[in-house]
Amino acid sequence: MPEPASPKSARGEQTRAAIVTAALELFRERGYEKTTMRAIADSAGVSLGNAYYYVASKEHLIQAFYDRMQVEHEAQAAIVLADETTFLRRLAGVQEAFFDVAAPYHEFAGKFFKNAAEPASPLSPFSPESEPAREASIAIFRQVVVGSDLKAPAAILIELPELLWLMHMGYVLFWVHDTSDGQRRTRLLVQRGGALVDRLVRLTRLPGVRGVAEDVMGLVRTLKA
Amino acid sequence: MPEPASPKSARGEQTRAAIVTAALELFRERGYEKTTMRAIADSAGVSLGNAYYYVASKEHLIQAFYDRMQVEHEAQAAIVLADETTFLRRLAGVQEAFFDVAAPYHEFAGKFFKNAAEPASPLSPFSPESEPAREASIAIFRQVVVGSDLKAPAAILIELPELLWLMHMGYVLFWVHDTSDGQRRTRLLVQRGGALVDRLVRLTRLPGVRGVAEDVMGLVRTLKA
DNA sequence: GTCTATAGTGGGATAGAC
DNA sequence: GTCTATCCCACTATAGAC
Numbered sequence: 001m002p003e004p005a006s007p008k009s010a011r012g013e014q015t016r017a018a019i020v021t022a023a024l025e026l027f028r029e030r031g032y033e034k035t036t037m038r039a040i041a042d043s044a045g046v047s048l049g050n051a052y053y054y055v056a057s058k059e060h061l062i063q064a065f066y067d068r069m070q071v072e073h074e075a076q077a078a079i080v081l082a083d084e085t086t087f088l089r090r091l092a093g094v095q096e097a098f099f100d101v102a103a104p105y106h107e108f109a110g111k112f113f114k115n116a117a118e119p120a121s122p123l124s125p126f127s128p129e130s131e132p133a134r135e136a137s138i139a140i141f142r143q144v145v146v147g148s149d150l151k152a153p154a155a156i157l158i159e160l161p162e163l164l165w166l167m168h169m170g171y172v173l174f175w176v177h178d179t180s181d182g183q184r185r186t187r188l189l190v191q192r193g194g195a196l197v198d199r200l201v202r203l204t205r206l207p208g209v210r211g212v213a214e215d216v217m218g219l220v221r222t223l224k225a
Numbered sequence: 226m227p228e229p230a231s232p233k234s235a236r237g238e239q240t241r242a243a244i245v246t247a248a249l250e251l252f253r254e255r256g257y258e259k260t261t262m263r264a265i266a267d268s269a270g271v272s273l274g275n276a277y278y279y280v281a282s283k284e285h286l287i288q289a290f291y292d293r294m295q296v297e298h299e300a301q302a303a304i305v306l307a308d309e310t311t312f313l314r315r316l317a318g319v320q321e322a323f324f325d326v327a328a329p330y331h332e333f334a335g336k337f338f339k340n341a342a343e344p345a346s347p348l349s350p351f352s353p354e355s356e357p358a359r360e361a362s363i364a365i366f367r368q369v370v371v372g373s374d375l376k377a378p379a380a381i382l383i384e385l386p387e388l389l390w391l392m393h394m395g396y397v398l399f400w401v402h403d404t405s406d407g408q409r410r411t412r413l414l415v416q417r418g419g420a421l422v423d424r425l426v427r428l429t430r431l432p433g434v435r436g437v438a439e440d441v442m443g444l445v446r447t448l449k450a
Numbered sequence: 451g452t453c454t455a456t457a458g459t460g461g462g463a464t465a466g467a468c
Numbered sequence: 469g470t471c472t473a474t475c476c477c478a479c480t481a482t483a484g485a486c
Contacts, residue, residue: 012452036477047454049480058478110344117342119335119402126402174448177344177351185448192444199437206433212424219417223399223410237469261461275470277463 016054018044020064023055027065028105032112059115062123065105070133072101077140087148087201092194094144095168099175099186106175106183113176125169138165152201153210159217160201162224167193241279243269248286249293253330257287257337284340287348288355290330295358297326302365312373312426317419319369320393324400324411331400331408338401350394363390377426378435384442385426387449392418 022044026035037058041051055061080093102109115123122129142161150157171193175186204213247268251260262283266276280286305318327334340348347354367386375382396418400411429438 009451015452037479038477049455049482050453052479053452114339114343114346118339121339124402177349189444189448192440192447196437196440196444199440203433203437208428208431209434212421212428215417215421215424219414219421222417223414234469240469262463263461271469272471273462274464274472278469283462 012054015044015046015050019046019051019054020061023061024065024068027061027108027112031108032062059112059121059123062112062115063129065112066123066130066133069101069105070136073098074136074140076101077143081143081147085147085149087145087150088194088198090144090148091164091197092191094140095171095190095194096187098168099171099183099190102175103183110176134165137168138162141165141168150201152204153213155217156201156204156213159220163220164197167197237279240269240271240275244271244276244279245286245289248280249290252286252290252333252337256333284346284348287337287340291348291355291358294326294330295361298323299361299365301326302368306368306372310372310374312370312375313419313423315369315373316389316422317416319365320396320415320419321412323393324396324408324415327397327400328408335401359390362393363387366390366393375426377429378438380442381426381429381438384445388445389422392422 019040023035023040026040026043029035037051038048040061041048044051076097077094080097081090084090084093115121116125118124119126121127124130125134138161141164144164145157145160152160171186171190174189175183178186180186203209244265248260248265251265251268254260262276263273265286266273269276301322302319305322306315309315309318340346341350343349344351346352349355350359363386366389369389370382370385377385396411396415399414400408403411405411428434
């Protein structure tokens with residue numbers, strides 16, 4: 001049992017980075033399944049054994065891809081959030097930014113997506129291992145809400161970022177299945193879905209609707225616990 | 226390229242059945258991943274190569290499992306639908322019936338679930354290959370609606386069965402991730418989610434809400450096309 | 451702690467003879 | 469339609485260099 005996982009020295013860090021970079025490049029070029037660990041090791045200039053010294057399995061290399069996407073999304077989202085003030089435009093802008101960032105990897109994403117879908121997998125967006133990335137993503141949606149002109153009951157505003165993140169996961173699910181060119185159907189969904197959410201949230205000020213909205217929030221809270 | 230997939234002779238059908246039966250038994254005993262194609266072939270009394278003459282891949286064997294579940298769900302749902310008349314009770318009953326049927330396979334389901342999540346996979350619930358099973362499932366939800374006391378705009382009633390099926394898929398997603406004992410959190414979700422849907426659909430008769438509901442339906446129709 | 455080289459194992463999938 | 473033999477590749481094991 002080697003189990004270093006996180007390198008101890010600067011040199012180790014460099015080697016690890018070389019392996020990850022080589023992997024991501026090959027994944028994008030030939031796809032996940034057609035990229036062998038031997039090819040990754042070769043391309044990184046290390047032995048197969050050494051590659052396994054740094055990455056626990058081929059699947060674990062996917063986490064590196066997530067991390068990169070998250071960082072890029074944050075950067076793009078920050079631009080939108082600095083410019084827009086209305087809830088709708090902030091929401092749509094942030095969501096579109098994600099699919100802008102993800103677009104080059106659409107085919108690749110479809111191939112390895114199944115690894116993220118397994119509940120027990122550390123790659124699942126709901127896993128404990130994914131918590132940092134998940135929290136970072138939810139934080140973006142929190143900014144969408146708090147920096148906006150949105151008016152709604154406090155109980156709803158508090159739960160909303162997490163709900164938007166969940167919706168985002170749903171969009172991603174749609175996206176990986178979306179074979180329309182440029183994934184324009186996903187764009188359509190994001191645009192119209194955003195307008196819908198905007199209307200729905202504002203509707204919660206109507207007495208008849210508010211009760212239902214509070215039930216939704218109660219249910220979400222219950223299931224989170 | 227052999228590509229028989231569906232056997233030509235009675236003998237072939239028998240061989241295929243033996244393979245599928247052996248596979249399902251082993252899957253339930255030891256789980257999907259720990260069951261090798263060699264073990265399946267052995268257990269069915271055929272050679273490995275012959276097994277591959279009948280099933281395109283190990284993943285394809287999962288379809289057989291789906292089919293069995295679908296048949297059992299239909300049977301249980303029929304009992305509920307014969308007894309209940311209110312929309313809420315019909316919906317909740319049918320959904321609970323599914324998780325009753327699925328319960329013994331919860332662990333197994335988590336293990337192979339990822340195979341269903343890959344968009345390109347024939348095992349995806351959205352794939353063309355899954356259309357028969359999907360339509361059969363939607364048909365159950367259509368019965369939930371049409372045989373009930375539910376009153377709502379026609380445009381909504383038409384789209385509702387498919388939406389309920391989608392919600393059902395969401396529940397299944399939650400279920401495979403649900404580690405609470407007996408998956409009681411999923412039961413809770415189904416119960417409270419059902420009550421929520423009931424209220425929401427009836428709310429569509431309010432003028433302010435109706436517009437939003439029609440937008441939702443429009444969006445769904447657009448994305449289906 | 452980092453890395454190489456080499457030799458395996460196990461299991462999904464295929465080729466080609468019969 | 470059925471077999472045997474083989475391929476391929478993720479992954480492991482080990483022994484040792486720096």
